[in-house]
Amino acid sequence: MWRSANGADGANGWRGKPDRRDSNEPSLKGTFVSVMLLGAFLAVTWFSIFMLFMVRQ
Amino acid sequence: MHIHRLEKIWLAFGLSMLFVFLLTLGISAFARGNHPPSAHRLTVDPTKVNETAPFDNPGVRQIGDNEYEVVMTAYVFGYKPGKIEVPAGATVHFTVTSPDVVHGFEIPGTNVNMMVVPGEVSHMTHTFKKAGEYLVLCNEYCGIGHEMMKTVITVK
Numbered sequence: 681m682w683r684s685a686n687g688a689d690g691a692n693g694w695r696g697k698p699d700r701r702d703s704n705e706p707s708l709k710g711t712f713v714s715v716m717l718l719g720a721f722l723a724v725t726w727f728s729i730f731m732l733f734m735v736r737q
Numbered sequence: 738m739h740i741h742r743l744e745k746i747w748l749a750f751g752l753s754m755l756f757v758f759l760l761t762l763g764i765s766a767f768a769r770g771n772h773p774p775s776a777h778r779l780t781v782d783p784t785k786v787n788e789t790a791p792f793d794n795p796g797v798r799q800i801g802d803n804e805y806e807v808v809m810t811a812y813v814f815g816y817k818p819g820k821i822e823v824p825a826g827a828t829v830h831f832t833v834t835s836p837d838v839v840h841g842f843e844i845p846g847t848n849v850n851m852m853v854v855p856g857e858v859s860h861m862t863h864t865f866k867k868a869g870e871y872l873v874l875c876n877e878y879c880g881i882g883h884e885m886m887k888t889v890i891t892v893k
Contacts, residue, residue: 705741712743719750726758736848737864 774851774859783855786836811840811853814882821890825868841876865892
């Protein structure tokens with residue numbers, strides 16, 4: 681939590697804009713790995729079926 | 738709006754995949770002319786197939802330099818003409834219809850695989866690069882003799 685500039689804390693309260701990567705942001709590493717694995721699976725199956733189509737032409 | 742850095746990466750990945758797939762589809766359809774076998778408006782009266790040209794005289798016709806048109810009917814339980822011979826390297830345009838029920842027209846190991854629907858004329862083009870015997874079979878259940886329904890294309 682960051683505090684407002686006109687709060688009761690005076691000089692120590694306001695520290696400017698909060699850091700974007702503060703501890704409140706959830707970690708999406710697991711989601712990222714899952715999404716990329718799914719994406720890789722889709723890309724690999726799509727290209728293998730496409731190559732099969734091209735070879736059989 | 739704040740988007741997480743990792744979220745940006747997977748969105749970009751997904752969008753570029755979609756772009757590549759659609760681009761491939763577009764090139765295949767518009768530049769190379771790949772269409773489904775039913776992509777036209779040709780119809781024929783299914784009760785008069787054997788009297789309607791060109792199906793009144795099914796067979797192989799040479800239409801160009803090593804290019805052939807094969808007019809066929811798929812019926813219960815066979816294909817007319819029963820014997821097809823083309824030279825190796827021939828490009829064959831198949832024009833097929835059915836006078837009775839729905840049939841299949843598949844040449845295993847190639848991209849030729851279409852549904853033959855009574856009243857509709859199906860088209861497919863294939864280049865037979867290698868010599869050999871190519872099996873044509875029905876892959877739509879059409880009745881008691883379905884498993885007997887086949888023919889052979891001989892490529893010399």
